[in-house]
Amino acid sequence: xxxxxxxxxLLTMMGCLIVQVSFSYWSFRYAxxxxxxxxxxxxxxxxxxxxxxxxxxxxxxxxxxxxxxxTLFFWLGEFREFYEAVTTRRSISPRWATATS
Numbered sequence: 001x002x003x004x005x006x007x008x009x010l011l012t013m014m015g016c017l018i019v020q021v022s023f024s025y026w027s028f029r030y031a032x033x034x035x036x037x038x039x040x041x042x043x044x045x046x047x048x049x050x051x052x053x054x055x056x057x058x059x060x061x062x063x064x065x066x067x068x069x070x071t072l073f074f075w076l077g078e079f080r081e082f083y084e085a086v087t088t089r090r091s092i093s094p095r096w097a098t099a100t101s
Contacts, residue, residue: 012072016065023061027054 034050070079070086079085 008072008076012068015068019061019064019068023058023064027057030054030057 031050031054034046034053066086070082073079074082074085079088
């Protein structure tokens with residue numbers, strides 16, 4: 001059972017890494033495309049807007065990773081509701097906490 005849990009965790013971590021790399025590439029490509037546009041200007045606002053949108057893209061990737069981990073924990077039965085799996089800050093379930101005490 002431990003090896004199955006380890007395999008599931010490693011696959012989830014690999015999925016999160018793929019999400020992070022994809023969204024990083026997407027935001028970097030967006031920033032390069034915006035910088036190369038004629039008429040984009042060299043002022044303060046166009047630079048801030050490009051950086052802001054790249055950061056929003058990265059934040060969406062982070063939200064997707066949170067949803068991925070929440071789905072895994074919900075699927076494994078650690079939480080009764082999906083929103084609890086996504087919003088709860090506890091690091092270990094009570095079921096496992098009593099087993100280790």
